Amino acid sequence: MxxxxxxxxxxxxxxxxxxxxxxxxxxxxxxxxxxxxxxxxxxxxxxxxxxxxxxxxxxxxxxxxxxxxxxxxxxxxxxxxxxxxxxxxxxxxxxxxxxxxxxxxxxxxxxxxxxxxxxxxxxxxxxxxxxxxxxxxxxxxxxxxxxxxxxxxxxxxxxxxxxxxxxxxxxxxxxxxxxxxxxxxxxxxxxxxxxxxxxxxxxxxxxxxxxxxxxxxxxxxxxxxxxxxxxxxxxxxxxxxxxxxxxxxxxxxxxxxxxxxxxxxxxxxxxxxxxxxxxxxxxxxxxxxxxxxxxxxxxxxxxxxxxxxxxxxxxxxxxxxxxxxxxxxxxxxxxxxxxxxTPSYGLAEATLAVTVMPPGEGIRVELVEEERLSGTRRDLRRPARYRAIVNCGKPLPDMEVAIRAENGGLRGDHQIGKVWCRGPSVMHSYFRNAEATADCMVDGWLDTGDMGYMAGGYLFIVGRAKDMIIINGKNHWPQDIEWAVEQLPGFNHGDIAAFSVEMDNGEEAPAVLVHCRVSDPEDRLKLRDTIRDKVRAITGMNCVVELVPPRSLPRTSSGKLSRAKAKKLYLSGEIEPFTLAA
The missing domain is CATH 3.40.50.12780 (ANL, N-terminal domain)
Known part of the structure; x- marks a missing residue:
């Protein structure tokens, strides 16, 4: 009826x-x-x-x-x-x-x-x-x-x-x-x-x-x-x-x-x-x-x-x-x-938007040598490789954007550095965390932690915050992934380094390097699968898990794990993971 x-x-x-x-x-x-x-x-x-x-x-x-x-x-x-x-x-x-x-x-x-x-x-x-x-x-x-x-x-x-x-x-x-x-x-x-x-x-x-x-x-x-x-x-x-x-x-x-x-x-x-x-x-x-x-x-x-x-x-x-x-x-x-x-750039610490592309201008890119992005010298015996960097638009009204070198000095157009911003919509503070607030706020300026450059009043973002892993629009802090793996038996703090890597299809995926202290091949396979399941529970994605020899993960002069260096050594082949059977 x-x-x-x-x-x-x-x-x-x-x-x-x-x-x-x-x-x-x-x-x-x-x-x-x-x-x-x-x-x-x-x-x-x-x-x-x-x-x-x-x-x-x-x-x-x-x-x-x-x-x-x-x-x-x-x-x-x-x-x-x-x-x-x-x-x-x-x-x-x-x-x-x-x-x-x-x-x-x-x-x-x-x-x-x-x-x-x-x-x-x-x-x-x-x-x-x-x-x-x-x-x-x-x-x-x-x-x-x-x-x-x-x-x-x-x-x-x-x-x-x-x-x-x-x-x-x-x-x-x-x-x-x-x-x-x-x-x-x-x-x-x-x-x-x-x-x-x-x-x-x-x-x-x-x-x-x-x-x-x-x-x-x-x-x-x-x-x-x-x-x-x-x-x-x-x-x-x-x-x-x-x-x-x-x-x-x-x-x-x-x-x-x-x-x-x-x-x-x-x-x-x-x-x-x-x-x-x-x-x-x-x-x-x-x-x-x-x-x-x-x-x-x-x-x-x-x-x-x-x-x-x-x-x-x-x-x-x-x-x-x-x-x-x-x-x-x-x-x-x-x-x-x-x-x-309409590309844009922003972060919660600036409420939302820092820059927005003017309507109708669409996606505009500049080709930049990869060596410029990483700050390394190019091997002249190899052809140059370029990456397309997207224009993220102009600062909002009353929002100032500055590109600074590591020493705090201002960078000129097309000079890559740390992105800083200042304006009425920058955050008040991190709640009950004066130390974290002081780490990123200086005289009203917010250190976004992202890398980029300005050109003709437009902002180009070339990289993410130092250690952030961003997959499908979601941020994953490497500490979270490392901490999760550390809860498994047999691991100590500092045994794990997490970062993102680019796969063959151009997509990014989380990668985890783990100090391995087991020698049996079957046990290593089980350990890899256990770690992969644990990371999947945190990120919702399949990840690259590499078991590496103990004490092979690099540390800073103060003894902290250096994720950036671990990633560099892994991609260059200087950290050699154990070979596992299929």
Whole structure:
């Protein structure tokens, strides 16, 4: 039997346009931004795995729910300066809880969802470590995660409530605190840091300034609409595709990240189907997955319409020109324009964006000799090898970018050095970590740890932070991988070196060099497989595991493991791994 018409609910997405004048994040606090957005008819639209509209959440309703959440928190004694940890599921309850914590003067702390790899214990351990660092009063989570999240909260001695239980608590009328521009708005944890988590404290002033600069650089207009699958616990998803849309009064259509992972082309279907979608962002790997999935189909023009996609943002990992060209080749028949690509550079310590490519300029590259990138002399007996370096755009308004040598001196155009930045949206500090803050902040300047050069006012990034491993847009701290392997029997601190290597197909993968003290060939094979499984649980990827002789990993003069030198010696063949049977 079919449903009668009177029982059918037809969902209508929030509009792209409305009479309320657009304001580009020119607010003193994020509370003001929420209040203004609630006067519009725009909002958040959540879609299911098939891309069908499942929930419409206008900003006016978000504001009402957020105020209820704020009253509940205040009634529980949670207020100014307290941390409220939130599992960052792409759903209306998280949006309301985040904004509610801000209304209450507390600091929302978005934390990751469990991944499909790693298992229950690894997730609980990761969550407990981040809770230990943030020291929240309460952890709020989706009901389906009550078992794992409840255990992590119990380990850290903080209260834990699932969303449904929290919603049943009283929300009495109470006076809300007044937010000030220099108050901390939220705490952002790096997506890759688990063993040594560092929370970035972001003020209202820093957040709004970055959102203003980002929207101005991208020339956000009245009718722009966004589609996103990016996770809300990562700065690109949280700031760029959630907070920015409130502060700039834009409607958005969401797919959950796990749904994108299963059906990547649902992202492009949603862009095609939702008339008016002009902005959407992804790390390089997202574009790559879609181009690979469509390679065997000949109906691109019939299935997709990407002609209105004005800003195809690209960031969060190294931008590969070959992947971008592959996407253009695959989807040009659907109207996608290469000039829509908008590279950017940023990091959580600068709230989000540092530089953005001016709209319409697309992917621009320069060919640089590999020896210049590594700082070595070229063997003149061999032909020069070049790498295409992508232009990551111009600094945001009021953002200064400088390239410095190791001694702190300024570098000129096309001279490679450390990327530093300074501006109103640079972080306040690392939460309760004065030493880490002092290591990267000098007189208002932030040492990003990344290498690059300037040319004609544009920034080119040539390498990552010294030891960071970035795979498919996700950061993996080598300490986390090394620490995980050290938990296996028979290993000591300093027995493992982790870094990334480029595979034959051009992709990067984690590599682990491990001191091996067993001599039996079969035992070595078992050990390699055990290590590979352990690292897969941490990174979600297959890795290169090489067993090396004891004491073969290099150390600095102070006795610390030198990952950079270990990688160099391994690639040059100076560290010779044991040969293992197939």
């Amino acid at each position: 079919g449903l009668s018409l009177q029982h059918m609910t037809i969902l209508v997405p929030t509009p792209n346009d409305c009479p309320l004048p657009r304001r580009r994040a020119d607010f003193a606090t994020f509370v003001e931004a929420i209040e203004y957005a609630a006067r519009s008819e725009k909002g958040l639209n959540f879609h299911d795995m098939r891309g069908e509209l499942a929930e419409v959440y206008p900003y006016v309703r978000l504001r009402e729910d957020a105020l209820d959440c704020a009253r509940r928190l205040l009634a529980m004694g949670i207020g100014k300066g307290d941390r409220v940890a939130l599992i960052a599921d792409t759903a209306a309850p998280f949006a309301a809880l985040f904004c509610g914590a801000v209304y209450a003067g507390a600091w929302p702390v978005p934390l990751p969802l469990p991944t499909t790899f790693g298992g229950r214990e690894n997730y609980i351990e990761q969550l407990a470590l981040q809770l230990g660092s943030a020291d929240p009063t309460i952890l709020l989570y989706p009901p389906e995660l009550a078992d794992m999240c409840g255990e992590a909260a119990a380990r850290q001695g903080c209260q834990g409530f699932d969303w449904a239980s929290f919603a049943e608590r009283d929300a009495p009328e109470v006076e809300l605190p007044t937010a000030e521009p220099d108050d901390i708005c939220y705490l952002q944890y790096s997506s890759g840091s688990t063993r040594f988590p560092t929370g970035v404290a972001v003020t209202h002033r820093a957040l709004l300034h970055n959102l203003y600069g980002h929207s101005t650089s991208m020339e956000v207009g009245e009718g722009d609409r966004v589609v996103s699958w990016l996770p809300w616990y990562h700065d690109m998803g949280l700031v760029g595709c959630f907070l920015s849309l409130i502060a700039n009064q834009m409607s958005v259509d969401y797919l959950k990240t796990e749904h994108f992972a299963r059906r990547p082309l649902a992202w492009l279907d949603l862009i095609s189907r939702n008339t008016g979608t002009t902005l959407s962002y992804s790390p390089t790997f997202g574009y790559d997955i879609c181009a690979r999935r469509i390679s065997s189909q000949s109906s691109v023009a019939d299935r997709f319409d990407l002609s209105r996609w004005r800003i195809a943002g690209n960031g969060a990992d190294m931008i590969r020109p070959d992947v971008m060209q592959g996407f253009v080749n695959a989807f040009a028949p659907a109207g996608f324009k290469a000039g829509a690509f």
